[in-house]
Amino acid sequence: MVVIAYIGIGANLGDARANVQDAIARLARLPGASLVDASSSYRTAPIASSGDDYINAVARITTTLPAEELLMALHAIEAAHGRERPYRNAPRTLDLDLLLYGDEQIASASLTVPHPRITERAFVLVPLLELAPAVAVPGLGPAQDYLAGVTDQAISQL
Numbered sequence: 344m345v346v347i348a349y350i351g352i353g354a355n356l357g358d359a360r361a362n363v364q365d366a367i368a369r370l371a372r373l374p375g376a377s378l379v380d381a382s383s384s385y386r387t388a389p390i391a392s393s394g395d396d397y398i399n400a401v402a403r404i405t406t407t408l409p410a411e412e413l414l415m416a417l418h419a420i421e422a423a424h425g426r427e428r429p430y431r432n433a434p435r436t437l438d439l440d441l442l443l444y445g446d447e448q449i450a451s452a453s454l455t456v457p458h459p460r461i462t463e464r465a466f467v468l469v470p471l472l473e474l475a476p477a478v479a480v481p482g483l484g485p486a487q488d489y490l491a492g493v494t495d496q497a498i499s500q501l
Contacts, residue, residue, distance in 0.1 A: 346447075347379070348413060349474070350402045351440035351458065351467050354424075359398040360384065360501070362424055362437045367402055369420045376406040376413070382470035384501040390464065398501070401442065401470035410444045414454050417441060442467060448481045457481055462489035465496035 354362040371378035381402040417439040424437035442458045449456040
């Protein structure tokens with residue numbers, strides 16, 4: 344079964360812009376997946392974190408990988424960029440989040456889909472809606488309906 348999945352991409356350590364672009368290139372080569380397209384890149388201030396501004400984007404892929412396997416593949420791409428997790432919301436060389444996996448709702452020990460903060464973050468909603476203006480968040484409704492709630496979060500397209 345082929346599923347459309349959306350991947351949130353962010354980085355604020357090292358060459359963040361290059362790390363985001365490399366992540367998109369790695370998603371294009373991921374076995375069991377095909378890159379459909381990627382949003383523009385955006386600059387955002389850290390939320391509940393510290394450090395430099397983030398570079399963010401969202402990629403749309405099609406995949407035959409089960410959600411948990413896709414998550415493991417995303418973690419492998421993060422690890423290739425030296426991702427460390429010293430504490431929650433620590434600055435990072437690369438962060439890949441499985442935002443949406445088809446219309447599935449998943450709540451396991453290692454994965455929650457839709458991403459639990461998908462409707463609360465401009466750095467997710469703005470690039471997601473650039474790719475898919477009519478996308479719905481399973482269990483929550485149209486993503487567009489949540490945009491007004493994040494207008495206080497600074498975000499600029501690069």
